[in-house]
Amino acid sequence: MSDFDQAYSPEEMMVVAASRLLEPDDVVFIGIGLPSKAANLARKTHAPELSMIYESGTLDTKPTVLPLSIGDPELSRTAKALVSVPEMFNYWLQGGWIRTGFLGAAQIDRFGNLNSTVIGDYRKPKVRLPGAGGAPEIASFCHRTLVLLRQNPRTFVEKLDFMTTVGMLDGGGSRKDLKVPGNGPQAVITDLGILEPDAESGELVLTHLHPGVSVEAAIESTSWPLKVAEKLVETVEPSEEELAILRSLVPTEKSNVAELIPSTADLE
Amino acid sequence: MTEFLELTEAIQRHVTPGCSVAAEGFTHLIPHAAGAEIIRQDIRHLTLIRMTPDIIFDQLIGMGCADKLVFSWGGNPGVGSLFRLRDAYENGVPHDMEFEEHAHAGMANAYAAGAAGMPCAFFKGYRGTQYPEVNPKIRFIQCPFTGEELTVIPAHRPDVAIIHAQRADRQGNIWMTGILGAQKEAVLAAKRSIVTVEEIVDSVDESSGGTVVPRWAVDVVCEAPLGAFPSYAEGFYDRSNFFYQKWGEVSREYDRFREWMENYLMASEDFTHYLARLKEDGYV
Numbered sequence: 434m435s436d437f438d439q440a441y442s443p444e445e446m447m448v449v450a451a452s453r454l455l456e457p458d459d460v461v462f463i464g465i466g467l468p469s470k471a472a473n474l475a476r477k478t479h480a481p482e483l484s485m486i487y488e489s490g491t492l493d494t495k496p497t498v499l500p501l502s503i504g505d506p507e508l509s510r511t512a513k514a515l516v517s518v519p520e521m522f523n524y525w526l527q528g529g530w531i532r533t534g535f536l537g538a539a540q541i542d543r544f545g546n547l548n549s550t551v552i553g554d555y556r557k558p559k560v561r562l563p564g565a566g567g568a569p570e571i572a573s574f575c576h577r578t579l580v581l582l583r584q585n586p587r588t589f590v591e592k593l594d595f596m597t598t599v600g601m602l603d604g605g606g607s608r609k610d611l612k613v614p615g616n617g618p619q620a621v622i623t624d625l626g627i628l629e630p631d632a633e634s635g636e637l638v639l640t641h642l643h644p645g646v647s648v649e650a651a652i653e654s655t656s657w658p659l660k661v662a663e664k665l666v667e668t669v670e671p672s673e674e675e676l677a678i679l680r681s682l683v684p685t686e687k688s689n690v691a692e693l694i695p696s697t698a699d700l701e
Numbered sequence: 702m703t704e705f706l707e708l709t710e711a712i713q714r715h716v717t718p719g720c721s722v723a724a725e726g727f728t729h730l731i732p733h734a735a736g737a738e739i740i741r742q743d744i745r746h747l748t749l750i751r752m753t754p755d756i757i758f759d760q761l762i763g764m765g766c767a768d769k770l771v772f773s774w775g776g777n778p779g780v781g782s783l784f785r786l787r788d789a790y791e792n793g794v795p796h797d798m799e800f801e802e803h804a805h806a807g808m809a810n811a812y813a814a815g816a817a818g819m820p821c822a823f824f825k826g827y828r829g830t831q832y833p834e835v836n837p838k839i840r841f842i843q844c845p846f847t848g849e850e851l852t853v854i855p856a857h858r859p860d861v862a863i864i865h866a867q868r869a870d871r872q873g874n875i876w877m878t879g880i881l882g883a884q885k886e887a888v889l890a891a892k893r894s895i896v897t898v899e900e901i902v903d904s905v906d907e908s909s910g911g912t913v914v915p916r917w918a919v920d921v922v923c924e925a926p927l928g929a930f931p932s933y934a935e936g937f938y939d940r941s942n943f944f945y946q947k948w949g950e951v952s953r954e955y956d957r958f959r960e961w962m963e964n965y966l967m968a969s970e971d972f973t974h975y976l977a978r979l980k981e982d983g984y985v
Contacts, residue, residue: 465778465779466779488805489727489728489729489880489882490727490880490881490882491880500779501778501779501780501940501942501945502728502778502779502940502942502945503728503778504727504728504729504778504880504882505728505940505942506729506879506933506935506939506940508880509729509879509880509935510935515879515880515881517881517882517883517885517886518727518752518805518809518882518883519809519810519812519813519883519886521809522805522806522809522810523806523809523810523813523824526806527806527824527825527826550802550831555831555835557791558790558791559791560787560791561775561786561787561790561791562776563774563775563776563782563783564772564773564774564775564776564802564804565773565774565802565803565804565805565830565832566753566773566774566804566805567774567804567805567806568804569804569806569826569827569828569830569832570804570805570806570825570826573825573826573828574825595831596829596830596831597830597831597832598830599828599829599830602829608829611828611829612828612849612850613825613828613829684779684942685942686942686943686946687939688933688938688939688940688941688942688943688985689938689939690927690930690931690933690938690939690941690985691941691980691985693927693937693938694927694930694973694976694977694979694980694985695973695976695977696977696980696981697974697977697978697981699977700973700974700977
């Protein structure tokens with residue numbers, strides 16, 4: 434491995450690869466965490482006109498620092514429009530106005546269905562996860578979905594512990610039969626490579642590998658027998674610019690609230 | 702007619718044991734001072750309703766005030782778990798609770814239906830997911846005009862809605878700006894409402910219809926400066942991302958959480974004193 438290979442982490446490669454899949458004029462509904470990092474990176478590199486939408490009701494927001502939550506003050510102050518949450522979900526999302534949904538998850542299956550609800554049994558889980566949030570409807574109504582998660586046997590599972598969010602459902606025409614308008618997951622970006630659904634079966638196929646990752650590693654990290662494209666593409670390494678911007682994207686801990694809280698001595 | 706009360710009296714009179722309480726504010730304007738007052742008065746057997754339980758409900762659940770939680774995303778935003786919610790769900794700590802789980806679209810529509818005086822909301826959510834298997838309130842009907850299958854859920858009609866706003870005038874007109882979540886819908890859906898505000902002023906900015914909820918739709922107004930901390934009030938103070946990160950450590954183990962709550966929240970004279978003590982000990 435050369436020095437440059439060690440100069441970025443697998444997570445950084447994943448976020449950079451994901452950011453490149455946003456189009457310059459994309460309209461993207463952004464989940465918190467890594468999708469938010471990737472979208473902010475895209476806006477600061479190849480997609481300055483990216484329309485970023487967070488479920489708190491911020492339309493076309495242009496944060497200068499990475500938000501920690503989906504409703505940070507930075508998002509509302511830099512938004513073109515602020516709408517209520519019912520309006521966000523009913524008019525803008527269900528109404529079909531948003532092109533790309535950008536999600537993370539705890540588990541994914543071979544058809545790109547997602548679980549972010551529980552690990553284990555729903556009533557008596559090993560781990561209670563946060564739950565659905567906006568994910569089921571984002572994946573139903575955005576024209577396409579991008580999914581960003583780490584690839585290992587615990588996340589890439591044969592069967593989801595809970596179906597939070599529908600991808601290609603059972604494959605074939607089953608998603609279409611649900612009468613959801615969006616086309617479903619178009620790419621799953623991981624720390625090892627990129628998977629895309631087969632046009633016929635809807636099953637995820639490994640199409641890209643990140644530099645230094647072997648096909649065997651991707652197969653071993655997947656609980657189902659992973660399909661691999663005949664022509665695998667190697668992802669282009671993160672550029673110095675991409676890495677520099679990505680590393681500058683850190684949520685702020687600064688808040689003026691401490692100055693406004695009185696000291697205990699003042700209260701006596 | 703809007704009543705102006707001290708927060709202590711407002712909570713005592715309107716949040717009664719066993720009632721259902723919707724506390725809204727989507728990341729912004731979360732009514733933490735009111736939540737702390739419910740804990741201080743040890744009001745129990747509540748049904749808590751909120752899209753994102755956040756620290757406000759994590760504290761209420763951990764202190765044993767809730768019998769039931771209605772929610773749609775139970776994490777610490779950008780940080781990770783709400784450990785008290787998880788402990789209640791996974792291990793029944795401090796006691797077993799009922800959980801009614803939705804997605805955001807479902808919760809938002811249930812509030813909007815309540816505000817509109819509808820018995821139920823209809824929309825196109827949850828298709829293909831397992832939520833209808835675990836929440837019997839999620840059902841499907843056929844559109845009489847197109848034949849399309851639609852999702853229906855009952856309207857939220859909480860006994861009490863609590864929200865926090867930037868300002869009220871002396872008549873009780875509520876002025877808010879920034880991210881407004883489902884706050885107006887929660888107030889209009891509820892049987893009675895308590896609005897805590899950063900400040901009460903002679904008159905609010907009425908240019909462009911700045912009032913979000915007029916006085917005749919509000920039951921009680923309480924002044925509670927910094928009352929959204931560690932959430933924020935646009936134009937007044939920022940979100941304390943630092944406290945949200947700290948909360949993970951404080952809340953991870955039940956015993957430490959309990960001790961922390963007794964030491965800071967329960968032993969403080971009021972919300973301002975609680976914040977001053979948090980600041981003194983490096984939590985802000």
